[in-house]
Amino acid sequence: MPELPEVETVKNTLKNFLLGKKIKDIIINYDKIIKYDNKDFKNALIDQTFMDIDRYGKYLIFKFEKNSLVSHLRMEGKYFIRKNLADITKHDHIIFTLENDIYLTYHDVRKFGTMELTKKGEEFFLKSLSKLGPEINNPNIDINSIYQKIKTSSRPIKAVLLDQTIVAGLGNIYVDETLFLAKIHPNKQAKTISLKQLKIIINSAQEVINKAIKLGGTTIRSYQSSLGVDGRFQNELNVHTLAGKQCKRCNTLIKKIKVAGRGTYICPNCQEEE
DNA sequence: ATCTATGCCTGGTGGC
DNA sequence: TGCCACCAGGCATAGA
Structure with a gap:
């Protein structure tokens, strides 16, 4: 599940490869990935050049001359560069043919990912982007205004x-790691969190996210490595995926529970419920 | 206004 | 071995 650090890594890798390259053709094998009309999608992007790639939260924003393509990888979305048509696999749903017959493919086993097109400069008018809160890795994040929203x-x-409307970029892995660092139980009701505790939580999240970005993200449950996603943060995890292992702080066994419908890993001793 | 439930998908897993 | 029910999960949408 790519979260902010993984998407950041993908962005940087793709940027190195794609900037200045032109799209010659687009093959759409599964069209539900693309919101709105496929013809418009092709017309708007063929013969366009990758000018820049941005990221906000978990969204990738590919910028062309006139348009931007906003891409969300959801659970399993990946981008690959294929050198030959023969290398294209069954889960490569969108294929961008570049110059010199190199292919950029969007690969997504679960088909949950999305792409939507907009005019360059109007990305944040899209429903998806317009609702997002501040990015968790923003050093100037306004903790007070988050507190007002959740208190x-x-x-x-x-x-x-x-x-993501409260704060953008965190997913299941990094929330577990954040709350472990902050010593807060994931089930604790938001209204019982003090401003002081929220500061500890946000600081912990930033520590986790910044370290993960440095290490290129986390690679777990991923049987196939993706362009840009061969992270090393999985070696730094304290609780996530570690049920039955000893807590590095107190040696208590890590437990897997369910919170808000999601698989959640905690140290039952360090993260006491209130 | 808030929150919860459901649908979208496929591969892996565990029970029989 | 094969069949099948079930699970994983980010986000949009519908419903409470």
Whole structure:
């Protein structure tokens, strides 16, 4: 599940390869990935050149001369560069033919990913992007305004941190790691979190996210490595995927529970429920 | 206004 | 071995 650090890594890798390259053709093998009309999609992008690639939260933003393509990888989305048509596999749903017959493919086993086209400069008018909160890795993030949003919520703190309208970029892995660092139980109701505790949570999240970005993200449950996603943060995980292993702080066994409908890993001793 | 439930998908897993 | 029910999960949408 690519979260902010993984998408950042993909962005940087793709940027190195794609900037200045032109799209010659587009093959759409599964069209539900693309929102709106496929013909418009092709017309708008063929003969266009990759000018820049940005990221906001977990979204990739490919910028061309006039248009931008906003791409979300959801759970299993990956980009590959294929040198030959013969290398294209069954889960390569969108194929961008570049110059010199090199192919950029969007690969997605679960077909959950999305692509939507917009005019360059109007990306944040899209429904998806317009709703996003501040990015979790923003060093100037306004913790007070987050506190105002969550201080009356009865939802578990984990659900709130996963809510991209509150803060953008965290997913299941990094929320577990964040709450472990902050010593907060994921089931603790948001309204019982003090401003001081929220500061600890946000600082922990930034520590986790920044370290993960440095290490190129986390590669787990991924039987196939993707362009740009061969992270090393999986070696740094403290709780996520580690059920039955000893907590590095107190030696208590890590437990897997369910919070807000999601598989959640905690140290039952360090993260005491209230 | 808030929150919860459901649908989207396929490969892997565990039970029989 | 094969069949099948079930699970994983980010986000949009519908419903409470």
